Amino acid sequence: MSRAAWRATQAMVLRDLRILLSYRFRWISILLGPAVFVVLFYYVSRLVVVESVGSSDGYFSFVITGMAGLAVLTAAVSEVSTTLRNEQIAGTLERLATSAFGPLRACVAMTVYPVLQAMVVGMVTILMGMAIGNLRPGLPELVAAVPALALVAFAFAPLGLLAAALTFVVRQATMGVTLMITVFSVVAGVYFPISLLPEWIRWTSDVQPFTPAVGILRHLLATSPLEGSVWGDAARLAAFTVVLLPLSLIALRAALAHARARGTMTEY
Template sequence: MSAAVAYADSALAILQRDFRLAWSYRFRFFSRYLSTLFSLALFYYVSRMVSGGAGFESSDEYYAFAVIGIIILQVLTSVLAMPPMNLRQELVMGSWERTVVSPLGPVAGVLGMMAFPFLQAAVSAVVTLVFAALFFGIDVAWATAPLALPVALLGAVAFLPFGILLVAGVLAFKQASMGASYIITAISLVGGLYFPVALLPDWIEWTSQVQPFTPAADLLRHLILGTDIPSDPWLDVAKLTGFALVLLPLSVAGLRLVLERVRRTGTIVEY
């Protein structure tokens, strides 16, 4: 019990440190929300060109579909792109050494560094939804929308293994991970973020069923917008749970192997 409390205190300390660092750059802290508003406006006017077809009865229906894609992309960026960048910054600044030798340890330290980006993305997601409802009139199913919070958390846990593996890549190869941008782009195409996966060619549509991003998108649209879902919602919940239970231990094990290797070579704090 005392060990769990110590881990929680250490993780909270990392979260507070990351918040203070982000808050010290106030313009950048708030500009992300201005950027969100610009993205919403861009997709709103693009959606005006959609007048039926592809399963959408109106341009407003497509716009609401795309807004959920924007929200999921924010979470993806926080889980996949930010942790490798933050670790690179820690290595360059020399602050990673303190995490390595602390009671928290490097593995828990990596997981702790993912807390603030995710919370920041969660706030951005709520702000995005509020902006879209207030300024662009999307119809939110407020009765079921609160249920999207635990689903989003489950989805983030299912996404987390990919971010852990990218962090392991930074430690192993001493390069800022370029893989995150490619993975996010690929997910945007095959995950159903900006268009239905039914539009994909038959030879690639199967990829929408072998990753956790498509069921997360379907569930969030079902809960936030009240749209029909292609499959049983509980089946999608089971998929996300399965991805989390299988991939998370494997990714942590992979991170441990990389840490053991860089310890043996004496490069754990080098970049």
């Protein structure tokens, strides 16, 4: 990335941060959601004992670490298309589309701030779990959770770019993205062990990358055993990124060309 592109990306991140800070209580609402879920699942865990996760405290640690990963996944996949749609409706996408930075690099840069914010929310969720429940990772494991969350973000950012491409073509991609995230959360076992899934659908847990992502977080923070190794699961996530990122950029470039040809890039 050139120095000019890097500075433009920084400017977009600062812009999004300033927009957030311009609403006095918005940051409270961002953190209130995880707080509600942490408290909710703490009391739900008092009612749940699953053999594969052990005691109620084991289930609480299980679900909180899954939610931290889900926060990053959701931001990486859905926030770019949502931001694009808002830019189209507000009429501010024209400035990005006609700038020297260009719409393609602008779409890529739009992924940075939401992912950073989601990583903060994920870490806050973990800290809330430590404060309320029996989630007790050591300091090295807690520090290691930061690059683990970043790895999740990098792995799923290509899906966010594909959603952005779809937004330029059909405008509304929210429903499809929400459905995809829901499917990922179910088959990866965010809220319950994948061993409880029916046999006919359990294979989907092994062919998508969110399962190893959640597994790494649980191994680090809740001492859950892995079927393989941390490095093996990390390699699966990296491979997913390496394969899908070029395809997502090609799809986004094609969607931009389609929107230019039809003159609909900034229409809402």
